Amino acid sequence: MKTWKRTTAAAAVALMASAALAACGDAPDEDKKGSAKSDFLPCIVSDAGGFDDKSFNQLSYEGLKEAAKELGTDYKDVQSKTDQDYAPNLENLVGQGCDLIVTVGFALSAATVESAKANPDIEYVLIDDAADNDFDGNKDADNIKPILYDTAQAAFLAGYAAADYTKTGTVGTYGGQPFPTVTIFMDGFKQGVDYYNKEKGKDVKLIGWEGNDKGVFTGGFDANEKATNTAKSILDKNADVILPVGGPIYQGALTAIKDSGKDVALIGVDADFYETDPNTQSLVLTSILKNMKTSTIETVVAAGKGDFDPEAYVGTLENDGVGLAPFHNFESKVNPSLQGELDKVKQGIIDGSIPVTSYLDK
Structure with missing residues (x-):
């Protein structure tokens, strides 16, 4: 995996997220019902943008829902309203018995690492960050799969x-x-x-x-x-x-x-x-x-089938992880x-x- 340094600003956001111990966001919805065929429970937490941001939170959320449907299982979701919600929202999902937790956005990195270290039996997927908060070029917890995009x-x-x-x-x-x-x-x-x-x-x-x-x-x-x-x-x-x-x-x-x-x-x-x-x-x-929706679906489905791979995924033009939309009306x-x-x-x-x-x- 390639390594890199983040900006000071990004580090500051990460520290804020790791310190978030009060105020919860929206409580997880009740289980989404379906013809559950699996006891694997995938979960997802948004950053402060929420799942209706018409952007990466929404795409990741749609991916998790489709993956749960493909697996024939239920799922849980929780939205964050501020960065102070990240750590308690993760604790809430852990308490709900989630087997895999998808965290959306680099701002959730520090809280995700903290939760992953405290819960080594849970699988985590961190979207848009490498989970390298000490900047040594290595992932900070073995049970996190970073999903990155060379946009x-x-x-x-x-x-x-x-x-x-x-x-x-x-x-x-x-x-x-x-x-x-x-x-x-x-x-x-x-x-x-x-x-x-x-x-x-x-x-x-x-x-x-x-x-x-x-x-x-x-x-x-x-x-x-x-x-x-x-x-x-x-x-x-x-x-x-x-x-x-x-x-x-x-x-x-x-x-x-x-x-x-x-x-x-x-x-x-x-x-x-x-x-x-x-x-x-x-x-x-x-x-x-x-292509966050696709990469989320593939990662969650693999985990649900017992094939969780913690190695980082980097989306590129070659693997269709990133791309350019049609010109449509133009x-x-x-x-x-x-x-x-x-x-x-x-x-x-x-x-x-x-x-x-x-x-x-x-």
Whole structure:
């Protein structure tokens, strides 16, 4: 497994999560009833975004439900409202007799490690984090399976597409907070724009991300006025393609686009926004996909059949763990040659002839 370092900010979030000993979130729902054929009980806890975030919490939750259905068993779920809920929510699920617990998001890392160490007979799946909170390059508990995504590869394709589509010659991005799982999108997006400029002899400008943690952030992951104003500041600099990274903060971009009266295209993250949020259908150029639903299904089903594998999974373009959504309503608006060019770039990334770097390489 490759090793890397996290930012100080991410470490701070992890420490906060491990300290969370008070306040519980929503209590786990009663068992979801079905024709249970197994006594294996999979469970899941969200981060503060909740299971209706139309992003990674929702995808992971859908994956767990489908896995439980395939196994013929029940499941339990619990939503967190704040980071103070993580540790007590995990304790609650342990008390409910869960055999496997899926924790969604890097913010849950420290609480997951603490719970896993205290309960070595329970299997844990940590989505979007390596469970390496002491930064020594090794997983902190043997009974955790990290599920990670090299999203920079798919974001590279989105950056190339955005650079080809823009009419103003300027594209933009902004994030919630500068955590590695956020900036990996922005890194890949920038590399894709840069590659397009190099190959085409163009000078498409990127607003909102310079690399090395220098970029535009809202300071959180809420769809609030700050998210709207942040998107507006990017549109005011003539960007006509915008990539918001951080769960619900994209809703701020929807408001800013509407208020601007300009012809602006949105790029989604994690899920295909066209499918998960119909409000985006007239605006979304494409989405950068993490196939979290599929990887969650496969991991939980394997565990339910007694084949839990604690080794880390890293989603890439090659294994279809990450990808780029269709252009949907923009199919007739993009250049006819764009999809063919993207197919060639994708193959170059897979075979290594087009390098894409991310924090997962470190």
